Amino acid sequence: YLRRFLFDDKRINERVDLLSGGERARLMLAKVLKNGGNVIVLDEPTNDLDLPSLRMLEEALAVFDGTVIVVSHDRYFLDRICDQVIAFEDGGIVVQPGNYSYYMEKRQAREAADRIQAQAAAKDAAARQKPAASLEKRARKLSNKEKAELEGMESAILEAETGAEELETKLNDPDFQAKNYEEIPAMVEKLDAAKARTAALYVRWEELEAIREAAESA
Numbered sequence: 001y002l003r004r005f006l007f008d009d010k011r012i013n014e015r016v017d018l019l020s021g022g023e024r025a026r027l028m029l030a031k032v033l034k035n036g037g038n039v040i041v042l043d044e045p046t047n048d049l050d051l052p053s054l055r056m057l058e059e060a061l062a063v064f065d066g067t068v069i070v071v072s073h074d075r076y077f078l079d080r081i082c083d084q085v086i087a088f089e090d091g092g093i094v095v096q097p098g099n100y101s102y103y104m105e106k107r108q109a110r111e112a113a114d115r116i117q118a119q120a121a122a123k124d125a126a127a128r129q130k131p132a133a134s135l136e137k138r139a140r141k142l143s144n145k146e147k148a149e150l151e152g153m154e155s156a157i158l159e160a161e162t163g164a165e166e167l168e169t170k171l172n173d174p175d176f177q178a179k180n181y182e183e184i185p186a187m188v189e190k191l192d193a194a195k196a197r198t199a200a201l202y203v204r205w206e207e208l209e210a211i212r213e214a215a216e217s218a
Contacts, residue, residue, distance in 0.1 A: 021048040038066035073174040122202035141215045150208040164194035
């Protein structure tokens with residue numbers, strides 16, 4: 001039985017305290033599967049495993065008839081093993097059928113939809129502010145400072161959106177999360193600030209465009 005878990009005859013008869021970390025992990029998995037049951041909970045199971053041990057682990061879990069709950073930062077392992085992902089996002093829980101890659105695809109699609117919705121909301125807010133603007137404000141011309149601000153608005157919005165996307169990419173990277181977990185709370189705050197700045201820039205852009213259009217039509 002233990003040969004299935006990459007133990008040769010010599011290692012089968014070795015004392016447990018003389019086994020390596022990877023061998024102990026394989027031995028523990030062998031015991032769990034031998035004892036039976038319908039649920040296995042694994043916390044970072046690929047740590048300290050060499051490639052043959054990793055393949056053995058994947059094959060053993062693939063033929064396990066019960067449920068396997070895995071906590072792991074190894075995206076490739078999750079892709080090969082998982083058929084459902086439970087993720088914590090912005091204080092909420094998302095349950096997504098499929099492997100890790102499919103979850104990330106759906107998450108990015110949701111985030112893209114949220115950005116579009118935020119941009120549309122910002123434009124709607126700016127449009128609602130137009131009727132409330134005074135006649136003097138609508139008819140006046142842009143100042144030189146406002147002209148310069150309007151000319152640079154597209155690049156400012158692009159810069160803000162790019163910064164937010166870069167932060168999101170890092171926060172969605174399991175390798176980065178594993179190595180920089182202490183920085184994540186601060187990065188989430190930066191991401192929220194970047195999204196808020198992007199929305200504010202869209203509102204300001206609409207305001208300046210409204211003044212320019214009103215002055216040209218006066």
